[in-house]
Amino acid sequence: MKVLMTYDMYREGFIELFDRYDVTHPEGRDFSFEEVMKIIPMYDVLCPMFNFPVNRELIDQAPKLRLIANYAVGYNNIDVEYALEKGIAVANTPDPVIAPTANLALGLMIDTARRITECDRKLRIQRGSMKTGILENMGVSIAGQTLGILGMGRIGKALCKRARACGMEIIYHNRRQLDREEETKLNVAYVSFDDLLKEADFLSINAPYSPQTYHIIDEKALKSMKSSAILINTARGALVDEYALLNALKNKDIKGAALDVFEFNDFPVPELFELENVVLTPHIGTQTEKARLEMAKTVSDNVIGFIENDRKVFFVANR
Numbered sequence: 001m002k003v004l005m006t007y008d009m010y011r012e013g014f015i016e017l018f019d020r021y022d023v024t025h026p027e028g029r030d031f032s033f034e035e036v037m038k039i040i041p042m043y044d045v046l047c048p049m050f051n052f053p054v055n056r057e058l059i060d061q062a063p064k065l066r067l068i069a070n071y072a073v074g075y076n077n078i079d080v081e082y083a084l085e086k087g088i089a090v091a092n093t094p095d096p097v098i099a100p101t102a103n104l105a106l107g108l109m110i111d112t113a114r115r116i117t118e119c120d121r122k123l124r125i126q127r128g129s130m131k132t133g134i135l136e137n138m139g140v141s142i143a144g145q146t147l148g149i150l151g152m153g154r155i156g157k158a159l160c161k162r163a164r165a166c167g168m169e170i171i172y173h174n175r176r177q178l179d180r181e182e183e184t185k186l187n188v189a190y191v192s193f194d195d196l197l198k199e200a201d202f203l204s205i206n207a208p209y210s211p212q213t214y215h216i217i218d219e220k221a222l223k224s225m226k227s228s229a230i231l232i233n234t235a236r237g238a239l240v241d242e243y244a245l246l247n248a249l250k251n252k253d254i255k256g257a258a259l260d261v262f263e264f265n266d267f268p269v270p271e272l273f274e275l276e277n278v279v280l281t282p283h284i285g286t287q288t289e290k291a292r293l294e295m296a297k298t299v300s301d302n303v304i305g306f307i308e309n310d311r312k313v314f315f316v317a318n319r
Contacts, residue, residue, distance in 0.1 A: 001307055002064075004043040006031045006052045007071065013296025017303055021045075037061055045069060045303050054078040059086055069302045070316075071295055073097045074236065076209045080317050090316040091302040094154055096294035101285040102158035105204050105234045106166070108258035108279055109147075112230050113202070114139040117279045140201075140230070140255070143167035148200025150216070151207030151235065152178060152188070159204060160186050171199060175207075197224040202232065209236035219244040222253055230256045234285050237261040242269045249275055260285055 003017065005025035017023055024039070025031075033053060040046065040062045048054055050072030056079055059065070065088050068078055073094045080090050111117050119137055122130050131137075147163045149156045149172040160170050170188040173196040177183075183190065191199065203225065207213050217231070217240040225231070231254060233240055242263040248254050249272075256277035262268045266283050273280075286292060298314065305311040 001045065002043045003045040003047060003303060004036065004040065005047040006036060007047075007049045010293050010296040013293045014300050017300040020304060021307075033058070040065070045306075047071060047299055047303065048077065050074060050077055052077060054083070056082050059083055059088065062088075067091065067303065067306050069299050069306075071299050074209065075316050076236065078316075084317050084319065087319050089306060089318045091299075091306065091314050092316050093295045093298040093302075094314055096291050096298055097286045098154045098158045100288050100291040101155050101234055102162055104260060104281070104285050105155075105159050105206070105232055106162045108232050108234070108260065108281070109163075109202055109204065109230065110142060110166075112232070112256045112258040112277075112279050113142050118276050140228070142202070145169070145201040146171060146199055148172065148191075148196045148203045149188075150193075150196060150203065150205050153206065153208070155234075156204075156206040157186060159206060160188055168202075171196060194224065197221055198226070200229060201226065202230050205231070205233040205235045205239050207235055207239060209238060213239050215239070215241045215244075217241065217245070219247070222248040225254050227253060227255065229254045230258070232258045234260045237263040237266070242272075246271050246275075249277055 001021045003021050003023045005023060007030045008026045008028055030049065037058060040058060044064050045067045046065060047069045050070060054068055054077060059079065059082055067089045068083060069091045070078060071093065073092050075090060075092050078090055083090055115137055143166060145168055147168045147170050149160060149170065152172045152174040156172065163170060164187060171191045172188050173191060173193045177190045219241065222244055240263065245257060246269055249257060258279040259268065260281045261283055268280055272278050301311055302313050305313040
């Protein structure tokens with residue numbers, strides 16, 4: 001079996017894959033799309049990074065391809081429907097991203113509520129001139145507040161448990177309501193999308209990207225939220241209309257936002273840099289050594305499990 005990887009990182013996570021099959025990968029860099037297009041006809045398995053486009057053009061160049069094993073939980077870089085048409089399975093890495101992404105979402109929530117990054121920035125810039133009186137730099141408590149979770153999948157559930165430990169009430173909206181037993185176990189209440197917007201003090205977006213969720217948080221949705229609400233997005237940037245969010249923050253339609261993902265190629269709208277009530281991180285949801293190594297091992301297991309049928313494969317789609 002011939003396996004093509006578009007990236008060169010965390011080789012220790014791919015040792016078993018290297019031992020079993022003929023694996024090609026670049027040295028100290030990523031393959032370009034053009035490079036992969038030239039050599040893909042020879043390969044049975046493709047392992048792309050989350051930002052590498054696997055489109056119709058590429059799939060049509062790959063007559064032997066049987067599996068696309070994505071290094072990511074998201075798969076909007078892959079034309080999954082067309083891959084299935086061509087008899088190609090698609091797999092991803094959901095488990096390793098759960099804890100680090102949920103931890104980041106909670107951290108961003110606390111950061112924005114207590115104005116941690118904002119105060120750090122002011123101290124560095126203003127030095128001794130920053131106002132530090134007892135009525136200055138007032139933040140927002142999270143204990144006793146209502147967290148609304150949009151998308152109660154693996155990461156949403158992990159965030160729910162962490163927020164519960166902080167004393168928060170949890171409501172959620174999901175494409176499908178959880179069964180009553182799981183709702184009871186998580187101690188969460190299912191609400192409509194409109195009620196989620198109206199009732200949440202903090203709204204965390206944890207839904208996958210799809211044409212149906214594109215700009216699900218738009219101008220109308222933002223105007224439905226509490227003026228004291230804080231929005232957190234660690235899912236996909238395009239779920240939020242970023243210009244509508246910018247206007248909502250400027251007009252104080254909502255209190256603040258924390259964003260790890262952005263609508264336009266992982267770069268925020270420049271005006272967001274000027275706002276004090278925004279915390280920005282550069283798509284670091286899975287940026288821990290442990291998470292990235294475990295993602296590599298999961299990609300390896302997906303490939304081996306698909307070929308040998310000897311272990312679990314995290315299929316997004318299968319023939």
